[in-house]
Amino acid sequence: MTPTWEQVRGANYGTMGRTVRGTVHRPDGSWSRVWHAPEETWRYENESGEPTFIENTTDRWFRDGNGTMVHSAKSPHTLHATVGIASPSLLLRAYEMFPPSGSLGVDNQRFVTPSAPKAVRVRGRDGWELRALDPRANETITYVFDAELGIALRWQRGEDWMELENPSLDELFESALFTWTGLSRPAEDDTAKYQREHEERQRALASIPQALPTWLPMTTNVQSQSGDARTGELSVSISGYAPQFTLRRWVSAIGEPKAEWPNDSTPERYRRSIGDWTYEIRSHQEIDRDDCARIVDSIVPVDPPDRDPTEIIAELAAEEHDRREAEMLATLGTGRVLTDHLEDESLLIRTDFTDDAAWRDIAVAAMAPIPQGDGTEFAAYLTCIDNPQYDGLTVDGLLDALGESHTYYAFLVDTETVTNPEMPIVAVYTGPDEPEVPRGRTFRVIPSEMWGVENNLSISNMDFESFADSADEDGVFRVFPEPVRPVEEVTTREIAQWIADHVGTDVLREFHAQISGRKYRYPVSLFEDDLAEVHARTRDTEHGEHAEVLGYDEFLDATAAGGPALRGTVPTRNGYWMFVLDRVSHRPVAAYRITNAPYVPPAPQDGVRQPMRFEVPFVCTEPTSVSMLTDDDDLIDRDVVQRAVLAEAARLHPDCDITGGVPTLQRIPRLVGFNIGCYVHIDGRPVFYVSIVTDVDDEFIVQEVPPEGMRVVGPGEA
Secondary structure (H helix, E strand, C coil), X not given: CCCCHHHHXXXXXXXXXXXXXXXXXXXXXXXXXXXXXXXXXXXXXXXXXXXXXXXCCCEEEEECCCCCEEEEECCCCCCCCCCCCCCCHHHHCHHHHCCCCCXXXXXXXXXXXXXXXXXXXXXXXXXXXXXXXXXXCCEEEEEEXXXXXXXXXXXXXXXXXXXXXXXXXXXXXXXXXXXXXXXXXXXXXXXXXXXXXXXXXXXXXXXXXXXXXXXXXCEEEEEEEEEECCCCEEEEXXXXXXXXXXXXXXXXXXXXXXXXXXXXXXXXXXXXXXXXXXXXXXXXXXXXXXXXXXXXXXXXCCCCCCCCHHHHHHHHHHHHHHHHHHHHHHHCCXXXXXXXXXXXXXXXXXXXXXXXXXXXXXXXXXXXXXXCCCCCEECCCCEEEECHHHCCCCHHHHHHHHCXXXXXXXXEECHHHHHCCCCCEEEEECCCCCCCCCCCCEEEECHHHHHHHHHHHHCCCCCHHHHHCCCCCCCEECCCCCCCCCCEEXXXXXXXXXXXXXXXXHHHHHHHHHHHCCCCCCEEEEEXXXXXXXXXXXXXCCCCCCCEEECHHHHHHHHCXXXXXXXXXXXXXXXXEEEEEECCCCCEEEEEEEECCCCCCCCCCCCCCCCEEEECCCCCCCCCCHHHCCCCCCECCHHHHHHHHHHHHHHHCCCCCEEEEEECCCCCECCCCCXXXXXXXXXXXXXXXXXXXXXCCCCEEEEECCCCCEEEECCCCC
């Protein structure tokens, strides 16, 4: 049953005064672990497990852009604010947005007139979504509250949002979690610098003439206060508000400047050029275009700067060049010491000091964003080390310098990199010795491919040897080879027809019997190959000690002589068939089957909910490609499945409002044991059902899937 707003709010009030832990995700893909013990004790950690913010009753620490913890003692006279990014307190202390009436002595409600709760899921948890107005910001806020714990799972305003994953309440936190004993510096220096820069900026802004509109779209609110119907006397309270927006302007001849925060994330609503100026309106609120036009028309213009626009453009370009130059000099890492940068950094180390310009060009090229053709760009995130003490550093010298650090790779710019027009950079494996990748293994990579190597190694998405093995014969990685493409796309029915009259061995007869006995077509990709290479790969393949192999030795004998062939695979329920055909006649050369050991679930763990074990008398043994099904195949009517599912849902929840039940598949094969998924909404809450095809026409085994999940188990399975 759908709760009321008052019930949802009460559940959230129930989190007051309780410790909370969870992982907070943001729209840029970043996330942080958060601990909170009311009222004012916090700890944030980044993906690497480093604390980025710590607060207790007396002190605060935060990590600056250089990785240093900055300390400030808390004082009632000091205001601390979170700028440019929403605070996790909007999730963990959501109740502060709608405090109990009179709890603060003033009306401080920031979640006004909420919508009716709607059932949703956030990161695997059921919740109730509501939208309401924040009158302070005059913007719509969306919250999702956990249906079980009452904690806020999602907060959203415009395009900014946060989501809470794996929330936990009432844990006992160690006090050491909320203090910092490592190196730190006082915040006073930052505060004084920020205040000085802020005052200078405000003085500069105050000197710029403002061109202001004389008309705004106004909404009027009227509320009667007192009056007398007999006399017609009436007193009313009248107020009004206009939409909040940002008005930007620039000289058209100079060009549009880059929008700064927070306007860079504020949607553009209107833009028009009038005279020397271009005006732009940005707002998180929808504003009628006619109203925008009237706002701009009402602006009292000011004179543009009394300077030649081309002169200003040249001046801005020079400043931008100097800024980029300063950034580049900082990026090049002059004077950095290798051992100061061994934690979660991708190192680009200069070992040749004969050509400063070449080093700079190589570093710039290695870190340059590379367009991907879809509007996105990828770049290598490198920490450059430019220090003459590493002049002539070899791979062995690098390994000695790294010692027992947990750095698994590094990049070197050596003499070959500097003198070769391709600028191939040395990639070095610096992790522990392994059979397939010994410590000190190297390959070279051209700068335009550095992004792929660095990005994937830094997050362990790919192994070092994946790139090293894909290098060209000269040891330089330029690009991954094009994947082998099939020469023919056929189905199991065509394979069965080709080999039907040429099955001369028991294994081939078994292969033919299995694929010809299938009820539905299954797609098969055929690749051109040489039997000798197939033989070598098959011989070197490890199938696991528990796998059953049929026809393996016969397959090796048949492929040993080599020759052109077509290679393909056909999946089975717990494995696959590998087969080869004559390239021209399509006659079978050989086949073998791998059957993997049945799945054995992991042992239960204390405190971890286990999926429900649901036993059925049969399982589907024929792999099916749903995309290959057509209306001409023997299919199950989706409406019949829906009625069966809704009937079971009504039996389990007799007093609830039940809708949905439509199968997720558009076409359903009539195969005994085939599983069909359906979503049912029970009082608005989504619940997943599984319907299993039986050996009786249009009769199904229907089961509601519990929140912890379900595992369907057939005869002989664990």
